[in-house]
Amino acid sequence: MSGRGLFSRTALVLGLVFLYVPILSLIVYSFNNSRLVTVWDAAHSPTLKWYGVLLSDGQVLDAAWLSLRVAICAATTSAVLGTLAGTALARFGAFRGRSLLLGMTTAPIVMPEVISGLSLLLFFVVVEHAIGWPRGMGALTITLAHVSFCMAYVTVVIQSRLAGFDESLEEAAQDLGARPAKVFWRITLPLILPAVLAGWLLAFTLSWDDLVISQFVAGPGSSTLPMVIFSKVRLGVSPDVNALATLMVSVVASGVVIATLWMRHRQRRRERDMQLAAVANL
């Protein structure tokens, strides 16, 4: 027993080192003075030089602004659509077309991005040719494309959250005469609100990070942040990308830590309420 315990624990530690060394190296070298990302210029480092370079780069800032707008719109739309789809899949029993809906919401998750990107671009071109909409590729087409794969993730999050709750509360409300819509707004939605928020955040990050699909549907005029990073990185390492990575990692890390603590706090409160209820029942 202990032999295998030791083996798996060693693998875990090595695996975590493997996962985190690249991220740490990005952060460390973002404070390096040298343009050569791999040579540590001890005399002039650490420095915030590359952060200055990054924040005065108009192309990067424009792209970040576009990515932010797209991600907020895409995440919000997919949170709504994903909540609807997740509710239908988890609560409506066996309805006609259920397996089609299930298939359509899970397929985009595993679909290779090049195929999703190609198919959406061809779709937009064909539709524009036929009815004159959407006029050219840009923020709108990127957002629409992102929604179709982001909502799939939200659907899965909502569905598994709803599967974790039994339906007794909703049934009780219905028995007391509440209409389905009211049951949804007053009972179901508050129960799954954390999942909706988690889904929104997940959708936001997916949209914010997406490169391949955006590259297909962006058109020549607009570049999202990952597209700008990709074109910089293809030419080799550049330290301002390290600075950008450090900023993004710190935002995400603090966000995830705060979210985890908040969820745990909520869960504890729920458990305490349940215990109180149990005591009251006695």
Next chain:
Amino acid sequence: MEQPETRGLIERLQSRGGRRLVIGIPALWLAVFFLIPFLIVLKISFAEPRLSIPPYTPLLSWLHGLPVPRFHLSGYRYLFTDPLYLRSYLYSVMVAAVSTLLCLGLGYPMAYAIARAGEAWRTFLLMLIVLPFWTSFLLRVYAWIGLLQNDGLVNNVLMSLGLIRHPVTLLQTDFSLYIGIVYSYLPYMILPLYANLEKHDPALLEAAADLGARPLRAFLRVTLPQSLPGIAAGSLLVFIPAVGEYVIPTLLGRTDQIMIGRMLSDEFFDNRDWPVASGVAILILLLLVVPIVLLQRVERRELESEAEAEAETQVQARVEI
């Protein structure tokens, strides 16, 4: 509860309308932005490229007022006769398969260690596994360029240890490609494995040990067979996207052998050959249909077994009361 007949009827109609909307809105969205685009790809894969807008021949042409279908197989003929495509197809499958095995080899013991860790540790370790998943994929792949290049960290460490005298070329090799894919997809392997391993009943292993089974044997006979659904789900979650991977091979992979996802993108953007690009997409899909269906089946079975387990514990709880 008695209700007036008319109110009941209106309510039922309303709720049925509400149900339809809840199902219909997302279904319509997915039909328009997911299903129809695929049909368009399928359609264009049977066309021929030409210099026009859009740059392919229509599938229907009008002859004496009658529609005549015109299917061209030239795109596909290209794909099957040019060894370049076949090689890239096989290479992609091989890369995805090897990466899946590597992820499994590293991910299984990691998931096992997390599942056996104490409760407080488990949340923390899971967060550590998921955290990189929330940060930019592109930037994490980029980090490896800095680590693996000739004057990068890996070569410097190896040289200072005296293991090598001169920098070894690591970038743009199969090695760097595998590093990149395993690095990016490891969480996809660990999470379903963990979800499976965490449910195992330690009493079974104790029973095996009591009956005299040695740990390795107990693992092979008890834990491993039980974790097969987790292995299947994790492997498929790595294999499927890895086949069509575009970013990692472009940044870290070989330049003399490209993967099929890059092939598609090059056909489309560089050669402007929409029918061939669509044909490549259809071929990737054909290759992935079986794994995708398998994945859905595994996931459904896991969900059902979870529901069953839950029902069982509920029944047990009731019996105990």
